Amino acid sequence: MNKLGLIINREYSSRVKKKSFWILTIVVPIIIVGMMFGVMLLSQEETKEVKVLIADPADWCQGEIFQKNQEESNVEFYFYENYLDSFQVFMTDEKFEEFDVMVWLTEKVPTSRKVPVFYKEKLSLKNEHYIQSKVESRLMEYFAMKETNISRQQYNAIKQPFGFKFIDGNDPLGTDYSDEQAGVGFAFAILTYMFIFIYAMQVMKGVIEEKTNRVIEVLISSVKPFQLMMGKILGIGLVGLTQFLVWLLLSGAGLMLIRMFVFTDVTYAENWDVEAMQNGVVQNEFNTQSNDFAFLIFEAIPWTLMLFSFVTYFIGGFLLYSSIFAAIGAMVDSETDTQQLVLPVTMPLILSYVVASMLITNPLSPVGDWFAVIPFTSPVVMMVKVAMGTAGIVQYISSIVLLFATFLGTTWLAAKIYRIGILMYGKKASWREVIKWIRYK
């Protein structure tokens, strides 16, 4: 192995072998997947079966509630045709123990138009709607037949519901996920920002560590300063990529499992929507929402492009910033001296974060176009534009080319500062000294 390889290997393995690295690497995807699952699950229907007893002494339902199919809902209807003295009987009597809900169709119902429904445990909103609509339509049908002369077919023809759908006039086909895409893009922007910042800081800390404990003296007689700097940058960059890769695999696997076992119908989301519209099945609106979120996660984001962009911009941005941070590490004598120097360097990163958040509400902003190309801000800003699909191909490519060209420039400059700075102890270098270092042959 050549020297650069040895250095990269040490920088990489000394970090990857740490327990803290793996804890962070494994815990984060668990949190991510857990949170996503939680969001999906929150409004997702319950799987627990709800047994509904219809106390119907007058036999209005005639022992029948029309359910399209069993899988439509987790609600099951049962009938009780004797009189009940009070609902307390339902709550306490052993023979009703297995039932969760009782719909009490007393003799007052036709006149009072009020149906008391007793539950033992609070029902979900969706199940309440379902029970109400099913029993209500059954009662209406009964009374329609009883009070008028129309046939069941006629009644059902009249009763056929009208589906009301509220449509965004700007997006009549309903495929606009731009808000959600912007959200995902912004999440990636934050991720890029964090990765660049955290790992570039690690490069700086590594340089300071070698400088303060004087390992640098031992190393510098065996390797060239440039090899040392690049070895550190590349080694730590690989640690970042490893972490991201593990996050990706674990999160991906987690989401796949959720998709396979929890949201099996997501693939057919469009069909599902259409069906819902035709039937006007109101009670499913909650379900639709959760599927929207799942759909966004699984379908609406250009994942391949996003991941490619993330890796590319992380590498470019990291190399750019870490070379500057390496130079800062070489300029100072201890970590406490760094703040003043780090601040101006992190300004563009912070600015890019601000611009990225602005792009969410104003995706076509010309400011965003500029910042998506300027190398110091492009890694963060471009992530939002890629997710929203507002980056042109020319813009995209020139942004990447510019980023990598700038990295070559900053590395060249950083190497000049680094090779002198690492052997200067005792004080923080002044800018005048640094400029002198750069001029040294």
Place this chain on the structure above:
Amino acid sequence: MEILKVENIVKHYAGHTALDNISISTQQGEIFGLLGPNGAGKTSLIRIINQITGPDEGRVLLNGVEITRDDISKIGYLPEERGLYKKMKVGEQALYFARLKGMSKSEAKRKLKVWFDKFDIADWANKKVEELSKGMAQKIQFITTVLHEPKLLILDEPFSGFDPINTDLIKQEILRLKENGTSIMLSTHNMSSVEEICDSIALINNSKLIVSGSLNDVKKQYSSDTYAIQFKGVMMAFANALWTGYELLDKKQLDDNTAIAYIKLKNDNKVNDLLKAVMPSVEIEEIHKVVPSMNDIFMKAVKGEKGGNNE
């Protein structure tokens, strides 16, 4: 045979001159002591020899050829300010440094085992450096410096941080390396070890070379015709017995009746003349020529003095 030759090296740093026209040369197989007070420019010179920094003027020759970056792997360099990765295991770290020097993994492992056994530190291989004492870490650093068996060793303050026992251990190792044909340049403040192990020295003060040459030559150069006479009798009588041809530099009363006088011979007077002069007055117990210690030479040279001496 000359192994290392430094010719007219000049190095300026912002605002001051670190090395002012320094020329030294070291012979194959000798131990060369680079001496000088703190800040004299020793480390600057050593860094230039190791190609870590470049000189403003002058050049460095290794075996008669101008030194290049590739030659550095043939040099074993122990820097003055040396450190190890605190969180890294000792064995892993030693292996890493050895491989950076260009050794193969298997060779490095084999040789490390020999050295670890020799220094009786094989148990530490799996310990982190932060668990070691300073002296232990110094041993590891010494090993990593010599492991690749360089023909030239440059040791900057090799004894700093060692207790007397370990100082002696390192001294013996340095002498053993010399026996095996290694040329060694070392800088130190430890003057007694200079006398013990160095063959030649160079003394730098205020970025200038003040003295250089073999240890004996330097000592001769700094010795003067000074003798210490121990006698029984009265100091006053002794002093009165001296004529103008002698100078009483110093005196030391050992007990009521015994004293040592330090006498410098002047006007071509010999020791015999001195003895003749004082014998009638006192009873002489011992007389010897005062040879300056390295410490004296160092002090004198640095203070810009030359000549007279006493112990």
